[in-house]
Amino acid sequence: MSRIGYDPARLAALRARAIVAIDSLRGFASDDPAAWDAVLAARAAREHLEQTWLPLIDRIIGSEALRARLHGALAPSEDVRALVVLLRLASVLGPAARQAFFAGLGGAGTARLFIELGVNDFSGDVEANRMLARVARDELALATHGPDLPVQFADDLVGGLVAAPLQIGRDPTATFRFLLSDVEYGRDFLVATTNAAVRYEIAGAEERAFDDPYWPAGTGSTLTADMRDEADPINLLMQDLDGDAVAWRTLLAEPAIARYLFAERRFDTDGLTRLVGGAELAAAGPDVRPDAPAALLHDAAFVASAFVNHLAARGDLLTAPPAVSVAAARTLGRHLFAVHKDVLNPQPLDQPATLRRGLDAFGPDLEVEVPVFDEEALATVTDLAVDTDEGLATLRAALNEYEHGFAASAAAASTRAEVAEPGQFLEQAIGQLGHLEGYLLRHAGHLAEGKGRRRDEAVRRWIDGALGTVSLGVGKLGIPVPGPLVRPTQVKERWANHEVTVEEQFDAYADEWTEHLRYLWFRELHVAGVIAPDLPATVLTPDGELRPWPELDGIERRIVQDLMEENTWRGSVDVDWLRLSDAVKSAQQDLYVDWTG
């Protein structure tokens, strides 16, 4: 990467010496044919100095002179417009010249350029200034895609904007809005600008009242004539970050930024939706795969931890838009192993963090860096995740996939030579999985009546989600259709008068769910070779695996159920399925107690 910079005094001296050299070479002449080559060499050197050196030196010195004037009293109609023309000339010379222009002008100088172009000066040519500002903004955007802007440029730009005095006709906030609209900046610049803007807000937190605007409005810039005055610069920045997972991850991996945005910063519905969408992308986006680079997985895990632990502190979660629920469900769903660990061993946590963790069921070799969740924060965000039908279905689908992998891993791990008691090993694994299922089931029903939904229907949907998608991936999950809405008072009345019925219903759900998990385990134990039931061909797929439960007809189910009983309860592997059922019933009991309380 080339460094860009110059020393004005030295450059002026160099210019003078170049002119002396040119004069000297111009006087070099001879008629002697033996000197022709020397004369030609001297002429070429002179032309190079005249046509390459001097124009470049003059451009740099010229821009420096304008920059000096820019930092002093700037007259928008003259110097600033000349500066934009100069910028256009620089851009014609190529990307390096364009970047050199902005590097020379600096972030603060660039901020000032746009502020002055937007001065509400009725005696000036407003339309021409606006056109020039758009040209300059496009050039700035192009420059941010190159490598040579100084590291501090974005910081200085935001600093220049917020430091600019609010005078009549000058509006730094509106200028910022203009800069963030209708243009596509380079990722590094955008992240650095967002970072700088957020830090500006954090720095001013002490002086702001709780409902003060984050960005003071001036008298309006002529540059933002076609924009909403109230457009929030942070919201616009988040809009520009859009679907860039790397950018979001870079931004939110900074602890101070993440804490402020997730826990403290006020947002309207659109803003909060964008923030959680970005957080989901950073923590659980498509590039967060097991084979991703360790640094990426670390940052994703940190963002997930910050998202859960800080978001839970927000005071406006009860009125959060549905997209927040879905983003929470997807984030928890992607990090279910971490959720599982914290459900098994809940702990309070002061700060977001990551930790390398393993679980016996996954075998001794598995140790991955995962987010750590505060116990209360995890409960709050889980409630949030299952608070909408789509969030509920999303988390259910993620859990199905996790359960499948968990059962397969545990079945395989139980066959290791060092596992002395496979049955005991599997019982422990089943108990652990039952704990997670029970935890999520309890939260699935917890808030249902608060939204006017029938809690038993929410639980029913949770069970249906498990049965309906036992062999399907997350992407194939159909979102359950919500049942008819019942008012909370009606729900309360119905439940209060039908406690026995409700409990019986829960028992039925538990049995059904236990059966589902039993089948799940049965399949995986069969695949791993732990058990060898004599299965008829009709219940098997062409590659020898058990077909999904919903595909089996009544007779086939009965055959499989008999074999399950024979091979798990009475066979060589002594698995206590009652433990599974107990875990679910225990969770349901909590749910029932919560409600009656």
Add this chain to the structure above:
Amino acid sequence: MSADPTAAQYRRRAVELRRLAAELLESPVLRLHDGAGTETWASPGADACRTILADDQARLLHAASELHEHAWWYEQQADALDAIAAARLAAGG
């Protein structure tokens, strides 16, 4: 002083070529790189300027060297012609 007019002409041309070579070697362009480094300006454009200057300086130094060689050859020719003229003069005298 040369006895042969051609030798005299060769010596004049040699003197001129050595003067041209000296002028080239004294030219400010050969010292322009002093003060034109990255402490003065640093950019892709400045890098290109420095490269062009270095090429030009190499060509000029080579040209100066060739001027000296030509001058030496002229002087050798002049010396030879003078020697022949002197021999003829001695034989005739």
